Every structure is written in C-alpha cells, then in structure tokens.
Amino acid sequence: MGKPQTIDEYVEGFAGPGREVLEQVRALALEAVPAASEAIKWGHPAWVHPSGTILFMVSGHAKHANVVFTPSTREAFDADLTGFATGKGSVKLPYGRPVPGELLRRMIAFRVREHEDDGVLWM
Numbered sequence: 001m002g003k004p005q006t007i008d009e010y011v012e013g014f015a016g017p018g019r020e021v022l023e024q025v026r027a028l029a030l031e032a033v034p035a036a037s038e039a040i041k042w043g044h045p046a047w048v049h050p051s052g053t054i055l056f057m058v059s060g061h062a063k064h065a066n067v068v069f070t071p072s073t074r075e076a077f078d079a080d081l082t083g084f085a086t087g088k089g090s091v092k093l094p095y096g097r098p099v100p101g102e103l104l105r106r107m108i109a110f111r112v113r114e115h116e117d118d119g120v121l122w123m
Contacts, residue, residue, distance in 0.1 A: 007038050007045040014060050017095035021065045022098045025058050032108040054122040055111050066090045067104065070120055073111045077103065089123060 004010040011022045022045075029036070029047050036047040036055055046057040056070045071089045074081070080103055085092040091107075093099060114120040 003043055004040055006040065010025055010040065010045050010060075011092060018060050018065065019063075020093055021093055021099055022058065022060050024101070025067060025093075028099070028104055029056075029058075029108065032105045033112055049112070049115055051097055051115070053115055055115065056108065057087070065093045065095070067093060067107075069107060069111050070114070070123060072120060073107055076110055077107055080106075106120065 004013060007026060011019055014022055026045065028090075029038075033047060033055060035050055037050070037097065039046050039048050041048075041054060041057060044057050044059040047055045049055050055069075056073075059066045059068070066087075068087075068090045072085060074089045074091065078086075081091060084100075091104075
C-alpha cells in the first residue's frame, strides 16, 4: 500500500493502542471543530479551518502519537502539560495512557480562536 490518501487509510495502518489513540483524537477533533475539514498533509492527518489554514495535525508512531499545534498554542498550555513530553508545537501521547480529551478540546478551541481572532497561521 502506498502513502495514505485519507485519514481512514492512515488510521488503518495502525493496530492496537496506536489505532485506538488515533481514532480517539479524530473523534475528539470532529466534535471540537466540526467546521474543519480533514486532510492528509505531509503524510499525516490534519484538520483545516474553512479559511484553508491548518489548525492541528496528528501523527502515529511506534509507542506514541503526536498532536501538533502551533508553538503559541502549545506554550499557552505549558502548565497543563506537565507529565507530557512536548516539542515546538507538539504533545506526545504515549500509547497505554488515557488520551487527555478535555485538555485537547481546550487546546483546539484556543487554536481556533488564535487563528480567527489573531490571524495566527500554521508554522
């Protein structure tokens, strides 16, 4: 199978806990920002604002998934992210740990606001 063309194809490439986490993040994204469209960007699932700007992305790996926001979104939640490994704009979700749904919902809402109100684009 080649590179995934849809988020369904991307998720199908994972089994067990990896697939579960990706499915949970996807369901949460659809609930939190229903106006966003789903797309594959740089080989990974992304949720795109109606204006065309990427809001956030997710990527699956061997032992974790990364949810990637803008650095400003991730930084705004530093106090809430203790206990999670983070990167420039990313939050690492280890498989086998509960997905922090409420925290991700707040981060998604912040990201939508920073784009709509402040014009913050993707990285």
